[in-house]
Amino acid sequence: MDTSSRDHGYPAPASRRRSGVDVIATADAVRRNVEQVIEGKPDVVRVATTVLFAGGHLLVEDVPGVGKTVLAKALARSVDASLRRIQFTPDLLPSDITGVTIYDQTSGEFRFRPGAVFANVVIGDEINRASPKTQAALLEAMEEHQVTIDGTTRALPDPFMVVATQNPVEMDGTFPLPEAQRDRFMAQVSMGYPSARAEFDMLEHHGVTDPLGTLRPVTSAAEIAACVSAISRLHTSDALRQYVVDVVSATRQHPSVRLGASPRASLQLLRAARAHAALDGRDHVIPEDVTAMAPAVLGHRVMLRRGRNDLNASEVVADVISGVRVPTQRASR
Template sequence: MDPVVTETVDVDLDRLHAVVGSARAAMSTVVEGKEEAVATTLTVLLAGGHLLVEDVPGVGKTLLAKTLARTVDGTVRRIQFTPDLLPSDITGVSVFNQDTHIFEFRRGAVFANVVVGDEINRASPKTQSALLEAMEERQVTVDGRTHHLPSPFVVMATQNPIEMEGTYPLPEAQRDRFMARISMGYPSASAELRMLDTHSARDPLDELEPVTDAATVAALVQEVQRLYASAAVRQYVVDLVAATRTSRYLRLGASPRAGLHLLRAARAHAALRGRDHVLPEDIQELAVPVLAHRLLLAGEAELALLTPADVLGAILADVPVPDRAR
């Protein structure tokens, strides 16, 4: 559970800004014209969460994930999700050693600091579920033995819209493990023109050098989660999450895990803004990317052609905002 913080703590914001500023600048040289997507990606990284990037093919989902992986000097594994992928390919498998006559554990692709899951909804639900324990508990259990994952551990998964051919919708339990979901969208005309100039003759990713390491990121994640969040701000998070559970436009509201993720992301967002405390504005800016993908619309909302973001917008307008005083 998230610790209740009752007083301001010292966080080295200067070091954080230096690391994140370098990472943002490096990623922006590869991912053209997507500053907001890059900022959300770094927020999720500092919050110790996982990110789901959803959009149509060819808009840079995998490029964003690979760029983050290249920016952090740690272990990186890429999993290409396909219908024939097995759960043991992700978590690992015990193999009998003929020489020692004992079973040895062969680690799967999930054992890395940054795991890039490409087109996660092309794998079967059984294979998708292999990530559940790893994403939530940072560990894998195989044949009754628990194996801990490295720190930090970040899953950046991409998926195509479920209407695309050959895809399976992610189960609610797995969507709830992702701290945030973003869509890349098509680039602006100017950004697409720059892309033609810079990406046609060479791959900028090949020239990208790491700007930080896994140990530094892990330390920053621990520091960020000690940022001050007042009782009023924490209550605001609870009120927003509770409002999704009583809305007549939703048949499935946000879980307690969703509220926990929202507060963690808000702390990272505040730190990136140079503050050592969380404001209601941090909660409001992150409500849609953190909560929308967890919600299921009721029939009334679908008939009215509403989206989860529309419903959240109405909830944000109705729930009283606490005073900015700390």
């Protein structure tokens, strides 16, 4: 870690005045707010917060009952913004997500009825229980922040974030997410079971009242949009960008990988690294920001070869990172 960079914390006071928002204070407030509900999972909360401030989408995968939806709700309720939840089921239609044009008999005109995707934060609960056709309704929205219906393109609110939960594919009633759908999520996290202590505290604190019921917003949609814009301008050297390219390219050449990470993954990894640096108080990206976010950003994009069970996706990403030359601190500035 480049400790000297602490003398140049991001954003510097002048930068904060220009942007009109304190990125670090805002991010810390969101993180602490979410941790009131999600106990004993600081790493998961950190990744979720980083994705929010990077302007990306988050996929939360794990077995039922470990707090996937609670994490999504806590993150969404920490922002004073429009929120919609979509419960994905096998009979859910694409028009339920994007909207539909209907005929108004009173006025004699066709009117557009917006779907659930028209919100700042969209929670997609158990996204892989819907059919691939319905899942695909989110593709344009997640990539271009717009939807096209009956030849008319409509912009989505800014900021726009999808936080989706899914159960493991091996469980009954699930459909695998298409590669194109998975690739649009900036990062994927797994909740995992809580520690014994965290589970004991949960029984004490959550057994009587629902902590989500008392959770209040600590920032606004406008502040989040300003933070995302400020973070996108964070300094990144040529050497650091080449490091991102080298890491992503190495996933395509790994012997255990059938399909490596896409060029979109390079863009997402750089955006996530910028947000990680900003939340750490630095005004530039260092290699540690890339390696910190690479498992969450690349793991769900790596498709393993059938019959190669010696490594899982997380181990492949770790193997890739260990084999790529890290630029020096001087070059990365």
